[in-house]
Amino acid sequence: MVGHLPALYRDAIGLLRRSSGALGPLFWVNFGFAHRRLFYVGADALDVLRMPEVVMDYTPNLKAIVGRSTAAHDGGLHRHMRSAINLSLSPQSFVKGASAAIASVISARLETWFEQKSIAIHPAMRELSLELIFRVCGVPTADLAAWSRAYRELLLGVYPIPGRLPGLPAYRSHRAREWIDERLRTLLALAREGAGAGGTLVEMLSNARDEEGEPLSDQEIIDNIRAMLLAGHETTASLLAWIVIFLSQAELRNAVYEEHAAAPEAPAPTSFRDTQRFPVSSAIFREVLRMYAPGWFIFRTVTEAITLHGRRIPRGTPLAISPTYLGYDPSLFPDPDRFDLSRWKDRSTSPGHLDLAPFGAGPHFCAGFNIAYIEAVQFQSAFVRALRRAGLVPRLQGPSPKQVYFPLGHPTPSTRLAFHPG
Template sequence: MLGHLPVLHRDAIGLLRRSSSALGPLFWVNFGFAHRRLFHVGPDSLDVLRKPEVVMDYPASIKVIVGRSLAMHDGALHRHMRSAINPVLNRQPFEKGASDAIASVISARIDAWLRQGSIAIYPALQELSLDIIFRVCGVPTADLPAWRRAYRALILGVYPIPGRLPGLPAYRSSRARAWIDDRLRALLARARDGAGAGGSLVEALSSARDDKGKPLSDQELIDNIRAMLLAGHETTASILAWIVIVLSSRRELWDAIGEEHTAAADTPGPASIRDARRFPVTSAVFQEVLRLYAPGWFIFRAVTETITLHGRRVPRGTPLAVSPTSLGYEPSLFPDPERFDLSRWKDRSTSPGPIELSPFGAGPHFCVGRSLAQLEALQFQSAFVRALRRAGLVPRLQGPPPKQVYFPIGHPAASTRIAFLPE
């Protein structure tokens, strides 16, 4: 009944790597409750995402989470939404507003952490990331605890447990979605009446048009904003938490990033993605953490017409999956993949390619929020390192290094604590 779900929860990438070693690049994984997927792993696995015969295919429980958003559609509907949303996220005024919001939240949160002396790092960064994405989107932050509880319940829909009885994941996820959507409708109405936060993402999206001049429907707006709020804090919180854990357990990395920001003490931290080249160590830490600990470890698809993969016939209707995170452990792509190695990213003459960016997806469904996530990671590291060095403190991991937990998304154990100790 549970299939591979228990081992997927605690060691998803280990299971995929062991299965690939024993069975080759194609093998079935049982997510439990009669939900089986044919996984395609290895260096060429991303190619399947570009095949026209391979389309989006997520179970009903996940559809509850993301609805009619970009993440769930292909073809004309996907192009309609993407052509309306992309220009909004790539406008310079939006990046400037997002940068200011990120810097303000990060500074206040880090100051509070240092006064506490130690924190449970993943929950703390969930709160920080949710605060940031709310400010960027123009959502009032007064009810932040209630929104946080609602999103914790919403994401339970990832678990493939059948039934909608009270207390079960699907029931809790559906109730949370209804609560969130009611508030997003009110927020959208305020934005259209001019009563919302000026310059916010919600306001910009409410007047966005696709490449044919067609606006997004109310339901498309609500579904995409709901998905952005979720992805914009859950996945980012996981990456930021792992950055802190790595810097707290590896003194040589802390010293390297500290020296970089000490040398730039008279200049502000990164305010845009273009500033990344001024901070090569900071950028490399983000890329290497993303390689090892990407939070979105699976992508689901289905086959609409028979295709051939590695000499095997994959018939129409076959449920497929690929794992961007497993590519980070592919020895042919990343030699000695278990080693944390900044030289994979520093002093490169070329930009990261599709494989290296695979944690953000591939093909038409490449993450629209990639730039915002990278900017948040760069600004967080800069503020974190500078604040601790000014205070004469260093971060220290309390207890053994945590392992990645893979459900609902990849993240470190919530109990992982970081202390701030004198240098």
């Protein structure tokens, strides 16, 4: 009944690595409740995401989360929505405008954490990242605690447990989606009437047009904003939590401080190009991403027969790719279990498709890559500088944190960080 689900929850990448070692790069994984997927973990797995014969495929429980968004569709519908979103949001201006909001939110949160003396790392990063994405997107932040609860409930829909009886994951996820959508409809209605705040994501999407001049429907706007807010804070929360865990090491923390202190004219980046001036901070982000990518699987289905690893994969086969697994492939990253910044620090080129595997590939490559990169580098700068000013040293409490893989990858929620004078 539950298949590999318990093993996937505890150690998904370990299960994939053991399976690959025993069976090769093609093997079936049972997600439980009669849901099986053929995983392909070959070194060229990202190429599968670019094949026209392989399309997006969400199970019903996941479709209920992403709805009619770009994440759930291919072909003409995907191009319609993606082009409207891309044309309405200039990456340069949007990211640059977001950077000021990011800096102010991080600064305020750091003061609160220091006053508390200790924090539960992942819950604290979830609250921070939710406020960050709300400020970046222009969504009111008056009721963040309720939004945070709703999104945690929404994510329960990841579990493939059938039935919608009260208390079951699908029931709770559906109820949370209705709560979220009701508030997004209110924001959209205000934008349509011209009564909302100008320049927000909701307002921009309400006026967005695709390449043919067609607008987005209200449901398309709501579904895409819901998905953006979810992806924009849950994934960032996990990455920032692991960054904090590694910055509890004095050597890394000092290296980050020194490189940011050496650039007083621009202590925090406001564009993707700016991040390249901070090789240590960038390397920490990229190495954390390699080892602890939050979205460790991508689902697809085969519409026409293809060949993988010399095997014919028939039409209708449910496929799965694991970007995180690629980060542990020793043929791609030698000694993959070691946290090693030298993999990235000495590189003079921009990240390639393999380096960015956790953000996907092909037409569904994550549009939030630049924001995530800038947030991570800005956060590191603010964190180490604030610690120095306050004369505090961060120390992990409890056992060594481990990655938990559902609903999305994140460090053990009980992992805490204490701030001591030093």
